[in-house]
Amino acid sequence: AQKITQTQPGMFVQEKEAVTLDCTYDTSDPSYGLFWYKQPSSGEMIFLIYQGSYDQQNATEGRYSLNFQKARKSANLVISASQLGDSAMYFCAMRGGNNFNKFYFGSGTKLNVKP
Amino acid sequence: NAGVTQTPKFQVLKTGQSMTLQCAQDMNHEYMSWYRQDPGMGLRLIHYSVGAGITDQGEVPNGYNVSRSTTEDFPLRLLSAAPSQTSVYFCASSSTTGQLRTEAFFGQGTRLTVV
Numbered sequence: 001a002q003k004i005t006q007t008q009p010g011m012f013v014q015e016k017e018a019v020t021l022d023c024t025y026d027t028s029d030p031s032y033g034l035f036w037y038k039q040p041s042s043g044e045m046i047f048l049i050y051q052g053s054y055d056q057q058n059a060t061e062g063r064y065s066l067n068f069q070k071a072r073k074s075a076n077l078v079i080s081a082s083q084l085g086d087s088a089m090y091f092c093a094m095r096g097g098n099n100f101n102k103f104y105f106g107s108g109t110k111l112n113v114k115p
Numbered sequence: 116n117a118g119v120t121q122t123p124k125f126q127v128l129k130t131g132q133s134m135t136l137q138c139a140q141d142m143n144h145e146y147m148s149w150y151r152q153d154p155g156m157g158l159r160l161i162h163y164s165v166g167a168g169i170t171d172q173g174e175v176p177n178g179y180n181v182s183r184s185t186t187e188d189f190p191l192r193l194l195s196a197a198p199s200q201t202s203v204y205f206c207a208s209s210s211t212t213g214q215l216r217t218e219a220f221f222g223q224g225t226r227l228t229v230v
Contacts, residue, residue, distance in 0.1 A: 009155070035218055045205065045221035052216060091157060093219075101146050101165050101211060102173075103219050107157040 002027045004092050006106035013082045014114050020067070021077040021109045023092030032096030034075040035103070036066070039089040051075055053096070079111075087113045117141050121206050121222030128196040128229045136191040136225050138206030144220070146209040147189040151175065151202040152224075158205065164189055165211065196229045203227070 003026040013019040025034065036048040051059045051066045059066040067076040079086055092106040122137045140147065148163035150173075160173030164183040178200060180192040189208075193200060203226050207219040 004157075006157075033216055037221075043203070043224050045207075045219075047218040047220075050216060050218060093158075095209075095219075101209075102160065102163060103148070103207070103209075104160075105150070105158040107155060 002029075002032075002094060002096070002102075002104045004094050004104050004106035006092055006109050008109045009107070010110040010112070012112050012114055013079075015084060016081055018078060018080045019082055019111065021079070021090050021092075021111065023075045023077065023106060025073050025075060025092075025094050025104075027073075027094065027096065029096055032094055034066070034068070035093040035095065036064070036075075036077045037091045037093060038086075039091065039108070040085075041088070045091075048090075049077070082113045084113050084115060087111060119206055119208050119220050119222040121204075121225055123225060124223060126225060126227050128193070128227065130196060130198060130229060132196050134193050134196065136193075136204055136206070136227075138189045138191065138222060139187050140189075140206075140208040140220070141187065142208060142210070142220065143186060144208035145186070145211045146219075147183065148173070148207050148219070149179070149181065149189070149191045150205045150207065151200075152205060153202050161191065161204075193227075198229045201227060201229045 032053045034051045038046045049061045065078045119140045149161040150158040162181040164170045206222040209219045210217045
């Protein structure tokens with residue numbers, strides 16, 4: 001069965017510093033996609049970044065980058081130069097495995113950016 | 116472009132009452148799904164659909180029914196509400212033509228309280 005694990009329930013980071021949010025996944029299927037979402041206190045789910053299992057390079061989107069280590073089955077989100085507006089819940093998700101239509105989500109990491 | 120629209124945003128039910136959470140998308144997405152979000156547990160899949168007339172169970176289907184008569188709509192029915200169904204519910208949709216690369220688009224969420 002597919003599973004996403006986020007081991008950091010909460011994290012603090014100083015404004016302007018970089019922070020890494022951990023995500024490990026478990027699947028036996030070679031084809032899958034990995035996603036990160038941001039959920040601010042207002043509640044909406046905002047898509048941040050995508051990494052495909054066959055992508056040769058780590059994905060980047062502005063201040064977000066994904067540290068993809070396929071052999072270790074990890075897909076950590078790196079946020080550079082943290083801003084106060086980055087304070088939110090962050091979810092790692094995977095699409096694929098034996099049913100490529102389904103998305104599997106981790107339990108989330110609450111990030112607090114301190115001024 | 117409305118995206119994914121969920122109604123209502125807030126609802127209070129008495130134990131034993133039934134209700135329907137509405138979800139509509141205007142992106143012609145084949146895949147639609149319902150999740151519930153509980154503290155510390157991330158998003159758990161309730162039911163999903165890959166097209167009109169096709170539905171399947173997710174991780175936590177008990178107490179919920181769905182149907183998909185059109186591509187656009189995917190309502191979630193609570194048959195007999197229980198306090199354990201107090202949660203935030205999200206509807207999400209995604210295209211399957213982009214396969215693994217396509218992210219899920221989320222509605223704004225419904226905060227349901229069962230008393």
